[in-house]
Amino acid sequence: MAQADDSIDHPEVDLSPDERLVATYQPKLGLFLQRTLWVAFLTAIAFLGIPQLGFGLLLALVGGLIAALFYAFVFGDFEEWRQRRRDRWILTNQRLWFQNPDEDSGQAWINLTDVVRCRRWMWWALRLTTKDGRVTVLRYVGPVRTIQAKLKLAVAEAKGDLNV
Structure with a gap:
């Protein structure tokens, strides 16, 4: 052995x-968190890139944070980390x-x-x-x-x- x-x-x-x-x-937990923040960042950029919806920077950042939480708990990212850790x-x-x-x-x-x-x-x-x-x-x-x-x-x- x-x-x-x-x-x-x-x-x-x-x-x-x-x-x-x-x-x-x-x-590594740090890599998992980096990936989660990357998803939030991309979501915030997507909100900023839709000017006809009138989203401002603050709303885009809040939307990115909400998206990160949504991915973590609704789409199971947090559960995936619990399984993979x-x-x-x-x-x-x-x-x-x-x-x-x-x-x-x-x-x-x-x-x-x-x-x-x-x-x-x-x-x-x-x-x-x-x-x-x-x-x-x-x-x-x-x-x-x-x-x-x-x-x-x-x-x-x-x-x-x-x-x-």
């Missing part, structure tokens, strides 16, 4: 004998493990040799696509560029591509 070292509450994973731990990731992504030289103690599925993993694409989604998520078309999203992890680079390197090494 290997124990990750960046979280007291981090679950354990069963590594194969030639598998080594590379990094661990977990969602205990996600753990454990990168080894062979697999990317996913664990969340709040989910019934236990743990799952993706073989790095199956990953065909690793793309950033804004600044708060990474989207991994596998050979069979499955998409896995690492939400609210960061810094996204750094994690993406580390994942791409691990995938290349797992595939034996030494030209990275």
